[in-house]
Amino acid sequence: xxxxxxxADLRNATAQFRKDGENIALVPTMGFLHDGHMxxxxxxxxxxxxxxxxxxxxxxxFGETADLDAYPRxxxxxxAMLEAAGVDVVFVPDVIExxxxxxxxxxxxxxxxxxLHGLVRPGHFRGVTTVVARLFxxxxxxxxxxxxxxxxxxxxIKRMTRDLGFPIEIVGVTTERETDGLAMSSRxxxxxxxxxxxxxxxxQSLTAAETAAKNGATVEDIAAVLKSTITAEPRATLRGLDxxxxxxxxxxxxxxxxxxxxxLSAEFGGVLLLDQRVINP
Ligand code: PAF
Numbered sequence: 001x002x003x004x005x006x007x008a009d010l011r012n013a014t015a016q017f018r019k020d021g022e023n024i025a026l027v028p029t030m031g032f033l034h035d036g037h038m039x040x041x042x043x044x045x046x047x048x049x050x051x052x053x054x055x056x057x058x059x060x061x062f063g064e065t066a067d068l069d070a071y072p073r074x075x076x077x078x079x080a081m082l083e084a085a086g087v088d089v090v091f092v093p094d095v096i097e098x099x100x101x102x103x104x105x106x107x108x109x110x111x112x113x114x115x116l117h118g119l120v121r122p123g124h125f126r127g128v129t130t131v132v133a134r135l136f137x138x139x140x141x142x143x144x145x146x147x148x149x150x151x152x153x154x155x156x157i158k159r160m161t162r163d164l165g166f167p168i169e170i171v172g173v174t175t176e177r178e179t180d181g182l183a184m185s186s187r188x189x190x191x192x193x194x195x196x197x198x199x200x201x202x203x204q205s206l207t208a209a210e211t212a213a214k215n216g217a218t219v220e221d222i223a224a225v226l227k228s229t230i231t232a233e234p235r236a237t238l239r240g241l242d243x244x245x246x247x248x249x250x251x252x253x254x255x256x257x258x259x260x261x262x263x264l265s266a267e268f269g270g271v272l273l274l275d276q277r278v279i280n281p
């Protein structure tokens with residue numbers, strides 16, 4: 001596995017792949033990898049002859065520097081996991097490589113970024129699209145793989161890719177879970193043992209919502225089931241609860257006639273966790 005720390009090194013590596021007629025799948029990450037990321041890597045390896053992973057804790061998508069500073073990092077372990085999974089190149093740039101001095105260009109989806117989780121975390125999706133657009137330009141992959149857990153992020157990236165005409169297929173991968181149902185996240189290690197147990201309320205509320213939907217519940221009923229389940233857990237502070245059209249993220253109401261996306265965010269002892277599920281009528 002080749003380790004590239006500069007854009008120039010990454011370009012050399014990917015240019016060689018293209019010269020050899022090989023296509024490339026990109027897996028952007030912020031490191032501290034877990035099985036959820038490894039599912040993305042496996043998908044990338046299945047899609048293309050060459051896989052490139054990136055590890056970059058992107059400052060522009062964090063609202064508070066405290067959250068950025070607290071973001072867990074373990075480069076040596078990440079490298080070992082990527083190498084074992086057969087990744088060809090890992091790109092680990094410094095901030096200055098991605099945001100050169102005097103940098104002033106942003107990329108923003110003006111609608112999708114500013115609803116739902118975007119309202120809870122202003123500027124977050126602008127930071128994501130700005131960095132992902134740059135990574136796309138640096139690597140020029142044929143495919144890019146993202147988790148469905150960050151459901152709004154996936155929709156935002158798909159929209160940006162289409163709008164800017166990147167010739168890249170965006171591939172979403174279903175959420176990997178711990179055996180007890182907790183969605184895998186690099187943030188899970190920051191939970192206290194009590195909050196780790198309490199956080200199960202997110203996946204439990206999604207299961208309750210799915211059962212309600214199967215029994216003919218409306219969008220309003222589903223939202224009520226989610227809210228009452230999560231607020232019954234005293235350690236949870238609900239931050240976002242949305243039941244929206246699965247592709248446009250537009251608000252919906254009444255009986256389910258097309259796929260809906262449930263998107264949840266809640267804090268447990270100051271650690272913000274996300275979960276999501278798409279429910280078909
Ligand atoms: O999902 C993530 O880890 C990040 O938001 C991403 C896509 C790597 C951009 O920094």
